[in-house]
Amino acid sequence: MRFGSHVSIKEGYSGAALRAIEMGALAFQYFPKNPRALSVKEFNKQDTLACRKISEENNLVSISHSPYPTNLTATKEKRQQVIDSLLNDLDISNACGSIGVVVHFGKQMESLNRVESYKVMIDALNQVLSVWDGSCKILLENTAGTPGSMGTTMEELVQIRKLTDNPEKIGFCLDTCHAFSSGLWNGDNLDEFIAKGEELSFFNHLEAIHLNNSKYATESGKDRHANLFVNGYIKEKQLKSFILQPTFRDVPFILETPDDEGIKHEEEIAHLYEKFG
Numbered sequence: 001m002r003f004g005s006h007v008s009i010k011e012g013y014s015g016a017a018l019r020a021i022e023m024g025a026l027a028f029q030y031f032p033k034n035p036r037a038l039s040v041k042e043f044n045k046q047d048t049l050a051c052r053k054i055s056e057e058n059n060l061v062s063i064s065h066s067p068y069p070t071n072l073t074a075t076k077e078k079r080q081q082v083i084d085s086l087l088n089d090l091d092i093s094n095a096c097g098s099i100g101v102v103v104h105f106g107k108q109m110e111s112l113n114r115v116e117s118y119k120v121m122i123d124a125l126n127q128v129l130s131v132w133d134g135s136c137k138i139l140l141e142n143t144a145g146t147p148g149s150m151g152t153t154m155e156e157l158v159q160i161r162k163l164t165d166n167p168e169k170i171g172f173c174l175d176t177c178h179a180f181s182s183g184l185w186n187g188d189n190l191d192e193f194i195a196k197g198e199e200l201s202f203f204n205h206l207e208a209i210h211l212n213n214s215k216y217a218t219e220s221g222k223d224r225h226a227n228l229f230v231n232g233y234i235k236e237k238q239l240k241s242f243i244l245q246p247t248f249r250d251v252p253f254i255l256e257t258p259d260d261e262g263i264k265h266e267e268e269i270a271h272l273y274e275k276f277g
Helices: 012-022 045-057 076-095 114-129 154-163 176-182 190-200 236-243 265-276
Strands: 003-006 027-030 061-065 100-104 137-141 170-175 206-211 253-255
Touching: 003 265, 012 027, 012 045, 012 061, 027 253, 045 061, 045 076, 061 076, 076 100, 076 114, 100 170, 100 206, 114 137, 114 154, 137 154, 137 206, 154 170, 154 190, 170 176, 176 206, 190 236, 236 265, 253 265
Parallel strands: 003 027, 003 253, 027 061, 061 100, 100 137, 137 170, 170 206, 206 253
Antiparallel strands: none
């Protein structure tokens, strides 16, 4: 099984891969650039090629995460900025040899209803993917929120992918905290969750899992990640059942848990391999 975590690129993309190896990981995630802003970054191509080479030589897989302001339902004034930034993310991540770029599902726009917001989202994806020709995919991520909030169901992710012009360039990233927050997976409905995902062919396009516990109860609508085996509302036996699902055997698990609350990512990764690896 592949376990890993988010790592910094302060030592470059190749440094991020080396850090993952130091941590005993077989997978990692990184921000391709400043996570707080939409921008187009000039990047060191030798560094990205080194990242790719290190990963290939050490059986590492990676994904990247688009900056937080990346919004597929952005207003017209910001939409081109989002598109240009996302194309840049794809370019960097492709050069690093990454599977895909995680992008949060869009939010319902204040001035539009949900169906119209979906249309804006599909149009943004079409604009990006009509000019993107690399192997790196956009990985749509389920959102946290109260039950029924936009982006919290597998049906939505599957349908948005189907309605784009280039569905083969889109995969999914499933966040366990977000799923727990929305009640999509409440810890006790795993059989029903797996059956629904298989019915929808959601898992056929699942490329990565964000493995996070939750600081709040299921259906709380709150997106606050907790460490896996302490101080979280998802019980260890529930996490164990989820992780050991045959459906997820070949999917990398990436931690986005707190790294500054007494438990380091390398400790959690070692614990995961000890228990399940």
